[in-house]
């Protein structure tokens with residue numbers, strides 16, 4: 226409980242530093258050091274791996290280059306993780322009108338109803354969904370090798386491949402004794418400069434989707450305007466199917482059968498870290 230409080234506390238401290246402690250105030254926030262460039266809030270199901278990874282992206286790519294604009298990522302995570310619906314609720318609360326994403330996984334077969342509900346709420350609030358099937362570990366693995374074959378929600382094979390990768394030794398102990406960090410310098414170094422390969426491989430998985438009508442070329446990642454409160458105008462709200470189709474998967478491709486797949490590549494493309502034709 227205390228760790229959870231600490232996490233939440235640090236998020237609210239960040240907000241305070243930006244002078245936004247009063248939620249009733251207009252959500253026009255002054256640009257400051259914490260609001261460098263594009264501001265993107267990302268709520269994560271996992272408590273460790275995904276927030277670590279987002280911090281890596283923020284520190285490595287956030288400052289920008291002459292060719293790439295600055296951005297600041299604000300990971301949101303809590304001790305012991307969140308259910309998919311909780312990630313959406315949390316980012317809606319914390320992001321205000323800023324860009325908002327969630328990262329969650331299929332991760333077994335016992336939470337399908339919660340995932341479905343999260344997709345509906347995400348669409349209603351224009352929260353981008355970075356869904357991974359079976360897990361975020363697939364996204365890490367794609368930095369080092371391609372991967373195919375349905376996993377029915379189990380990460381065992383993905384994690385094995387990651388540990389035994391010929392491309393890097395940095396993940397040999399990954400997920401042993403809870404060692405799921407991406408903060409270790411060796412792991413960061415291993416990921417670095419493989420972002421474009423991971424994006425290309427993730428896009429290939431969209432094109433290989435067994436559904437047949439799914440095309441990475443149809444994916445979208447343009448920033449969308451978000452209002453602070455959910456629009457009551459139903460015409461302003463995308464259907465959850467069309468919102469989930471921003472992944473490049475067809476509207477009628479069942480999300481829970483996108484196996485294997487990971488939408489995390491769209492976050493890197495929208496931030497300019499990698500490109501997509």
Ligand SMILES: [Zn+2]
Pocket residue numbers: 434435436437439474475478483
């Ligand atoms: Zn599909």
